[in-house]
Amino acid sequence: MEIQTARLLVKRGPTLHTEFVLSQAETTLGRGTTNNIVLADQEVSRRHARILFDATGYILEDFGSTNGTYVNGRRISGSVHLQNGDQIALGEAVILQFESVDSPTVVAKPVFHVEETADPPPRIISEPLTARPEPQPVKMPPAGEAAWEDIGQPDKSRRSSTRRRLLGCGCVLFFLIFFCMASLFFLDAYQGGRLLYCGPIRPFFETILGPFGFAPICP
Numbered sequence: 001m002e003i004q005t006a007r008l009l010v011k012r013g014p015t016l017h018t019e020f021v022l023s024q025a026e027t028t029l030g031r032g033t034t035n036n037i038v039l040a041d042q043e044v045s046r047r048h049a050r051i052l053f054d055a056t057g058y059i060l061e062d063f064g065s066t067n068g069t070y071v072n073g074r075r076i077s078g079s080v081h082l083q084n085g086d087q088i089a090l091g092e093a094v095i096l097q098f099e100s101v102d103s104p105t106v107v108a109k110p111v112f113h114v115e116e117t118a119d120p121p122p123r124i125i126s127e128p129l130t131a132r133p134e135p136q137p138v139k140m141p142p143a144g145e146a147a148w149e150d151i152g153q154p155d156k157s158r159r160s161s162t163r164r165r166l167l168g169c170g171c172v173l174f175f176l177i178f179f180c181m182a183s184l185f186f187l188d189a190y191q192g193g194r195l196l197y198c199g200p201i202r203p204f205f206e207t208i209l210g211p212f213g214f215a216p217i218c219p
Contacts, residue, residue, distance in 0.1 A: 005101040006058055008051075011087065013094035014040050020096075022058065027051045029090065030063075043067050043091030051082070058082040058098070067091030 008020040020027075020037050028035040032046035039048075045065040052059045061079040062069040069076055070089035082088075084100040 006082075007099050007101060008037070008088070008096040009099060011095040011097050013096075022051060022053070025053050039090065039094050041091070041093045043093035048090050049088075052079075056081065058100075060088060060098075065090070 006022045008022065010016055010018045010020075024036065027037060028047065028050045029037045029039060029044075030046050030048040031038070031040060031042075031044045035047065045063065045067070047063045048065045049060060049062045049069045052061060058081070059079050060069065060071065060076065060082050062076055068091065071080055071082070071086055073087075073089075082098045084098070086098045088096040088098060090096070
């Protein structure tokens, strides 16, 4: 019996675009190295499937693989006759296309139909062209002068700020001293100092000024 020439074309898998000619009455497929067609992928079983040739044509048979064998998207449980253009999937990672070389035309039947929508053409928004203003030359100071200005500016500002703070603190301190002295003179002169020395803070003056003979006469 003369074997009709056919081949398998790898559409997806570890050996993409590789062609395997089916020139034997039995061709085994799997991950194991003893197969006629070795497909080194974890989705493929060691002895996954085989393709037989008889008087009726090519027949695909699954060996009870773990991830299954599919023809044109449908999983097979036994054997199925192959037609020109059929796509064979071993699991989900490997897809082979069966092609009969003697056939005048080859029609590919995709396993997955994906509808593609063309993106709308980009909108081109025309904007009026405006003349760009010519750049004006920038006057730069001499390198040495600019460097000294940059270095001296922070020191001047710090000294000015410190001077203002010291001046403010001195004014406040002077005002407090003046206020305290004026209050003491006023209280000492008012009613002979009775309000100052005979008031609530009398023990304070007796403690501080008592050793010096201070003894205010209080009613």
